Amino acid sequence: MGQKSLTSSNTLLPDYVQDWFASRQWQPHAYQLRMLDAFARGTSSLLIAPTGGGKTLSGFLPSLIDIHEAQNEGLHTLYISPLKALTNDIERNLLQPIEQMQLQVKVESRHGDTPSAKRQRQRKKPPHILLTTPESLMLMLSYTDAPKLFKHLRCVIIDEVHNFAHNKRGDFTALALARLQQLAPHHVRFGLSATVAEPEKLTRWLTHPEQSTQTIQAESST
Template structure:
């Protein structure tokens, strides 16, 4: 089922009212509930699975969680209500930070935790005994949890599964893991609702078929992208060597672009390239700008420190890999630089969307 936005006004005539504390919180942020967010709230009352395709920065993630937050606003029992699956550990941390803000500001009795390879063992054990209302995890950690003998107890009351950046899990091994995990969860919590979120889906119907239960494709809700990115090619006055050498010839130009912007993400394709470009930028860093490095091989402590510094506006630039290309919501990023050709158009679109 495809529901264009120009039909949503009719649906809003029968829309569920947003609870007063949520309305007040939206007002304090200077926000108003968007039409498709209201639609997602309405669908929260049904068991229908939904694939939401919306541009980056449009409140897509909040839309996915809003029905769960409303449903849990007066909850006192301890059980796993909503499971969030992310392709990246960094994204689970970012979503955790963003979810805690409305929960704490509205004083909601909702617990939110992450479960990834970085989670300490004592916390994992406690989550098995007393799971949070909302658990943020990755496909690999989810498969491990489903192998536990007490998995029926952990997942037995599950109501909703949210799969973020769902396009990245189609047609690969991690997607196969997720498919098997969803089938296992269906046997433990029959009838749970599935919500898929993405900004870049080439074949929506194919993804909707994959997301929904067998023989029941998820409903499609597509939001038109009206904001067009400003894309330019950085032209260096320096001579380009035949081999390229990771844009070493243009480091001065890249550094000047960083210096002129408020906050910049510099994307490369591999961890080795990230290390090299980071060193080259620091050799050019006459202004001693706070420039950081981020990729999956760094220690958990270093990654968390970089995430916190970026979220608080203490960094001018991060040199990174695909580890930060999906869904990371740092609103102050105003420049994205792609060094070298990305491994696919969808990856470039995701990276552009970080600004």
């Protein structure tokens, strides 16, 4: 995706994405466009938006466009969920717009229930988007081939991010993020949540100190 600024409502939306929205009689939310702009600028962001308001699509849309247009192989986006069941749901939900827009994007899940043969294949030929849990991510980071696996990583999406911060599992996840920063220092991080008590504190947990950061709040949440 080019380094473009958000100068009009659909500046960052390719025709095929605009057509997809129009076919459903939808209009992109302002915060979805801001997430596209954030990715283009390399700005890590905490998105606070209500459940059912397109929050998940907001996190993935920049990656879907970038992967489809660049046509590169390798792991581009890592999605971290607190629950393995949520990764399965997200995989199903993502496949629909991917198929409808005919995007050349491959999505897979990886967690404790993933068959061994599939996990081995993912190490050799990872999907563009991998949906996982902190525990499975930490295991992948322990592999000797982790530098090769994560070297092209462009985006990390942490869903229900409020569940990770300021607890033991959050500390565990923070260690994984620090390792990812070493392996792919230029990746962007997106945190998604419907409710955040202390946005500034959570943004500090989410992002690397040297990263450009922002908090994006949905219109209905303000």
